[in-house]
């Protein structure tokens with residue numbers, strides 16, 4: 001890497017109060033449809049932020065723009081203090097896309113898919129001892145170590161999801177971005193993943209999650225950003241409601257409303 005380029009990366013150890021993600025006035029369109037309509041999103045070091053909102057509100061598009069997969073039409077994005085255009089340090093970020101299949105027609109094993117997450121950390125794609133240990137730890141963290149040599153094509157949907165999470169963990173990222181990580185994962189494994197995430201957070205990892213319901217992750221969430229129709233309508237404490245009440249689209253009826261009073265509907269998540 002030329003010295004000049006390295007100098008741009010000298011923000012590798014920015015001040016602790018510098019946001020890990022800073023999105024300012026972001027707009028983005030998919031086809032001709034404006035999907036992000038001027039959103040601000042800040043995630044600070046060590047924070048766990050949940051991005052909530054109804055179907056189609058722009059959550060996935062927002063995280064896909066953060067990882068450079070959807071170009072912004074306007075606005076600013078910095079990662080670890082570096083403008084996206086100059087950001088090259090992708091090995092600091094683990095990304096779990098919205099539920100996709102890890103099987104691509106290539107007969108890869110679970111271990112191979114998880115190892116692919118580690119490639120950004122290797123020289124010439126060669127896995128050393130530390131890389132193999134990170135892959136093994138990631139497989140164990142999602143409870144898929146017993147399936148390491150299974151072809152991914154033989155997995156259930158929830159197991160696929162856990163493999164994709166392991167692939168992101170194998171990076172040993174400073175920032176984990178996960179788009180609906182619990183989708184299709186049964187309750188027992190959601191608890192396993194919540195424990196894994198708790199360990200990551202305790203180790204100082206910063207987390208941005210797209211969620212439909214807070215579920216077992218609720219105690220971990222520091223802040224919720226709620227999108228509606230491509231705009232931020234709430235940025236603050238996560239909604240306290242649980243279960244059905246945490247579902248996007250649920251109009252929260254205030255529990256203390258008098259019987260004859262009109263229910264107070266925050267509509268926070270609709």
Ligand SMILES: Nc1ncnc2c1ncn2[C@@H]1O[C@H](COP(=O)(O)OP(=O)(O)OP(=O)(O)O)[C@@H](O)[C@H]1O
Pocket residue numbers: 030031032033035053054055056057058059060061062
């Ligand atoms: N390739 C595309 N071309 C045009 N519009 C798209 C495309 N992909 C998504 N959209 C639209 O953009 C809007 C935002 O989609 P996005 O996936 O970001 O929403 P979301 O909040 O993540 O929704 P969900 O909760 O259903 O995953 C939706 O109305 C969707 O129909």
